Amino acid sequence: MGCECSKFSDCFASEETKPVAHVPDNESIGKSEFGLPAFREFTIDQLRTATSGFAVENIVSEHGEKAPNVVYKGKLDNQRRIAVKRFNRSAWPDARQFLDEARAVGQLRNHRLANLLGCCYEGEERLLVAEFMPNETLAKHLFHWENQPMKWSMRLRVALHLAQALEYCTSKGRALYHDLNAYRIVFDDEGNPRLSCFGLMKNSRDGRSYSTNLAFTPPEYLRTGGITPESVIYSFGTLLLDLLSGKHIPPSHALDLIRDRNLQMLTDSCLEGQFSNDEGTELVRLASRCLQYEPRERPNTKSLVTALIPLQKDLEVPSHVLMGIPQDAAAMNLSPLGEASLRMDLTAIHEVLEMIGYKDDEGAATELSFQMWTNQMQDTLTSKKKGDVAFRQKEFRTAIECYTQFIDVGTMVSPTVFARRSLSYLISNMPEEALNDAVQAQVISPLWHVASYLQASALFTLGKENEAHIALREGSVLESKKNATT
Structure with missing residues (x-):
């Protein structure tokens, strides 16, 4: 069930037979x-x-x-x-x-x-x-915001982009969208709102089209259990109310307020001074048209787009600015390790890896102590120790060779060994191999920020600036979370 949320509430919501052949990751094949x-x-x-x-x-x-x-x-x-x-x-x-x-x-x-x-x-x-859309959902920014409420011009942009998404889907024969709500709208790297494709399919073959509170479902769905294009327009109307009020108001209550001309109760107090009465009235009028009891009286997606285009403001301001989403490394408040990764200062990264040793291996040392009893494992550990000595003395080709002998045995996994070999590859001008090892370190330890930072340095070296900044941002977030818990 959904819940009626205010931006201060703590409620949580969100969102088998033949085998398939392996498909290579080469995206130059069949690009759209x-x-x-x-x-x-x-x-x-x-x-x-x-x-x-x-x-x-x-x-x-x-x-x-x-x-x-x-x-x-x-x-x-x-x-x-x-x-x-x-x-x-x-x-x-x-x-x-x-x-x-x-x-x-x-x-x-x-x-x-x-x-x-x-x-x-x-x-x-x-x-x-x-x-993957990294900047949360509309519900997060509208109901549970932390730093700043969503600006009026950004709310209008969300409404237009959503209407354009629905118009596109309709033009391609996919007019049905299941359970359209604020959790289905997500924000990309640039802070632009996007409609999740998941809602274009039901939750299962026989699944319900709506899982939110019955107070927010189209009246015809309650009667027939079926969804139509007009049902999607009704849900769009509830989203317009969300954008206007900053709260999840049941449509029946909102329509009562509209009939009583009590628009002040319907408007988010955080928006004071950001729009004129005429602008607010126009959005309310559009919402009430979408919420008509009879489906045939609701507008179509093309009409929604036409009505929303003239209302747009601050067209020259990028979405990430309106949303307050940092877009550069300086705004991330990077740690010394993050700064070193941005600068590709491999000497500084080497010092950090030497300093942390193996304390990020999460129990690997205990596993090692039990495995030291076999001669084969003793030889494997000798390879690792030789690699550590070479790494400390900056003999990186030797370090690569020794760590490879240790990794190839495969009796235990160590994110730190992969990180050390990754840096050794980077310093040896082998960025592809460095990237692969940094990714493997993160597979073993998904929350380890060092792995993300090493990926960033490898991606910078490969000239993949956008991907590198994304990895840098991920590393910064993971490091902040780790520091907060310790």
Whole structure:
């Protein structure tokens, strides 16, 4: 069930049979517009690796009993960040039906959508793979904001971008959207709002189209249990109310306030002075049209776009500025290690790795002490110790050779050894190998900020500036969380 939230509340909401063949990560094959790869099928092993074994730390949202599914963040071998929606085992028992539905949604490509990149239907597993949007949901920014309430001009931009997303989907024959709400709108790297592609598919073959509070569902859905394009317009109207009020107000209550001309009670007090009465009245009028009891009296998506374009303000201001989202490393307040990664100061990074030793291996030392009893393990540990000596003395080619002997035995995993070999590769002008090791370190230890920083340095070296800044930001966030808990 959904909940009626204010921005100060603490409520939580969010959001199986033939095997598939391995598909290479080469995105130059079948690329579509916007630089996105064509829809593809993933194996469960690929997605398990991308999400560090579906680690709890990578969960970004999960539904309750009515729609048991979980969304994870992950990263593919080619560094593309993804969101992976994993359904419960009883969902979509017909693999062909799931694949056909996913493929249809996967044909959509638009800059107003968080686009569907692929799916997995291996065994009993049913998963969807989409673009990852790093800057939270509309619900977070509207109801649970921390630093600043969303500006009026940004709220108007959200409404327009959402209307344009729905118009695009309608033009492509995908007019039905299930449970459109503030948790379905996510923000990309630039702070632009996008409509999640997940809502274009039901939670399961026989799943309900709405899992939110009944007070927010279209009246015809309550009568028939069916969803129509006009039902989506009704949900769009509830979102307009959310944007205007900063609260999740039941449509019946909002319509009472509108009839009584009590617009002050309907307007977010944080917006005082940001818009004129005429602007507010126009948005209220549009919302009330969307919330008409009779579906045929509601506007279509094209009319929504036409009505919202003239209301737009601050068109020259980027979304990330309106949202207060940092876009450069300076705004991240980087630590010395983060600064060193940004500058690609490999000497400074070497000093940090030497200083932390192996304390980030999370129990690996205990495992080592038990394995020292065998001669084979003793030889393996000797390789590691020789690698440590070479690393300390900055003999990085030797360090690579010794650490490789230790890693290839495979009797234990150590994120720190991968990090040390990654830096050794970087210093030896082998950035691809360095990037692979940094990614492996993060697979072993998903919350270890050093792994993200090493990825950033490797990506900078490879000339992948955008990806590098993303990894740098991830490292900064992880380091801040670690410092907060210690």
